[in-house]
Every structure is written in C-alpha cells, then in structure tokens.
Amino acid sequence: SQQGEEDPQALSIQEGENATMNCSYKTSINNLQWYRQNSGRGLVHLILIRSNEREKHSGRLRVTLDTSKKSSSLLITASRAADTASYFCATDPSGGSNYKLTFGKGTLLTVNP
Amino acid sequence: SAVISQKPSRDICQRGTSLTIQCQVDSQVTMMFWYRQQPGQSLTLIATANQGSEATYESGFVIDKFPISRPNLTFSTLTVSNMSPEDSSIYLCSVRTGLGEQYFGPGTRLTVT
Numbered sequence: 001s002q003q004g005e006e007d008p009q010a011l012s013i014q015e016g017e018n019a020t021m022n023c024s025y026k027t028s029i030n031n032l033q034w035y036r037q038n039s040g041r042g043l044v045h046l047i048l049i050r051s052n053e054r055e056k057h058s059g060r061l062r063v064t065l066d067t068s069k070k071s072s073s074l075l076i077t078a079s080r081a082a083d084t085a086s087y088f089c090a091t092d093p094s095g096g097s098n099y100k101l102t103f104g105k106g107t108l109l110t111v112n113p
Numbered sequence: 114s115a116v117i118s119q120k121p122s123r124d125i126c127q128r129g130t131s132l133t134i135q136c137q138v139d140s141q142v143t144m145m146f147w148y149r150q151q152p153g154q155s156l157t158l159i160a161t162a163n164q165g166s167e168a169t170y171e172s173g174f175v176i177d178k179f180p181i182s183r184p185n186l187t188f189s190t191l192t193v194s195n196m197s198p199e200d201s202s203i204y205l206c207s208v209r210t211g212l213g214e215q216y217f218g219p220g221t222r223l224t225v226t
Contacts, residue, residue: 031213045216048213104155
C-alpha cells in the first residue's frame with residue numbers, strides 16, 4: 001500500500017518563486033527520502049532525513065520532518081525551469097528487517113520561465 | 114552513492130514474448146530491488162533480489178511472471194515473461210547503501226503491443 005501521500009498533486013509556479021511540497025505518512029519510520037523524476041526517466045535521490053532529525057539542507061533544497069504529525073515537507077527555493085519534474089517522498093518503515101521503501105503518488109511541479 | 118545502469122533503456126515488444134532487463138551497479142551492494150512504475154502512477158516494489166538465493170516477491174507478483182537472477186553483488190536481471198499490454202511500464206532497478214540511502218537506475222521503458 002502507498003504510505004506516503006504528497007500534497008499538492010500538482011503545483012505550478014513562476015521561475016524564482018519557492019515551491020513547497022508536503023508528504024504525510026501513517027506508520028513509524030526509520031527515515032524518509034525525497035526523489036525527483038524528470039518525465040519518464042529514473043529517480044534522482046535528493047535527500048534522506050532520519051527519524052531523529054528535524055531539518056536538512058542541500059543547496060536550494062530544505063527538508064523538514066515532524067514525526068509527531070507524521071509529515072515532511074520539501075522546499076525548493078529560487079526555483080528554475082529545470083526544477084520542473086515530479087517529486088516523490090518514500091518512507092522507510094521502522095521495525096524488523098523490512099527495508100522496503102513505500103512511495104507516495106508524487107507532486108508534479110511545473111516551473112514556468 | 115551508487116551508479117546504476119540498466120539495459121535496455123527502452124523496448125517495444127509483442128504480446129506473449131519475454132524481455133530480460135539487466136541492472137549493473139558500480140559497487141558491491143547487499144540489497145537490490147526491482148520496481149515497476151505504470152503510466153502516470155507511483156512506484157510499486159516487485160521483489161527484492163537476493164544474492165545466491167531466490168528473490169523475495171511482493172504480493173501480486175510471482176516468480177513465473179517476473180523471474181529474477183542475482184548472480185553476484187553488482188548485477189541482477191529481471192525478466193518480464195509472457196507479456197501483455199498491461200505490462201507496459203517503466204521498470205527500475207534500485208540499490209540500498211549501508212547508510213540507508215536508496216538509489217535508482219535510469220529505468221527501462223517497456224511498451225507491449
């Protein structure tokens with residue numbers, strides 16, 4: 001079953017604006033990972049945030065994690081047309097030896113030049 | 114990180130035939146997975162490819178339809194057997210590093226006619 005659920009499903013912004021995407025999940029996790037997928041291609045790993053972390057940065061990306069609310073957000077600052085892609089969150093459930101990532105349905109981000 | 118290559122990158126196949134997809138990783142990894150992404154959908158885990166033993170399949174996926182080989186720690190193959198148009202998808206190989214990050218190959222886009 002799909003544990004992560006991204007919100008919104010689609011987001012359209014102008015170049016230079018910030019884009020925020022949210023992810024909610026249902027069970028306890030070891031970590032949460034964000035990915036980017038350009039049209040019909042492979043997934044690019046963006047950031048992994050562990051359950052004991054609250055915020056991580058990588059370049060123009062900022063990820064937050066709130067385990068009490070079972071939610072995460074991905075912020076892309078100063079967006080560019082090249083950021084146009086689908087963004088997925090994936091949860092790594094805690095407990096046992098289950099290393100199976102569960103993906104949300106993704107947010108389609110369109111950055112207009 | 115890990116660099117993953119897949120062959121072929123795309124193929125168009127006739128129904129009833131089979132296609133074998135190869136996945137090569139640039140380093141030895143213990144955990145390797147195969148995912149499917151149907152058009153406009155998120156990723157679904159097909160199976161975990163175990164080195165030296167039979168793959169572990171997820172609910173809804175069976176070995177007769179998706180046989181997997183994992184002869185060593187850097188290589189795996191997924192065969193899609195007796196294909197039907199419903200098998201048209203992107204098939205992605207994925208590996209997990211010791212730090213918990215999971216990386217994906219560029220995908221194989223399969224169209225069954």
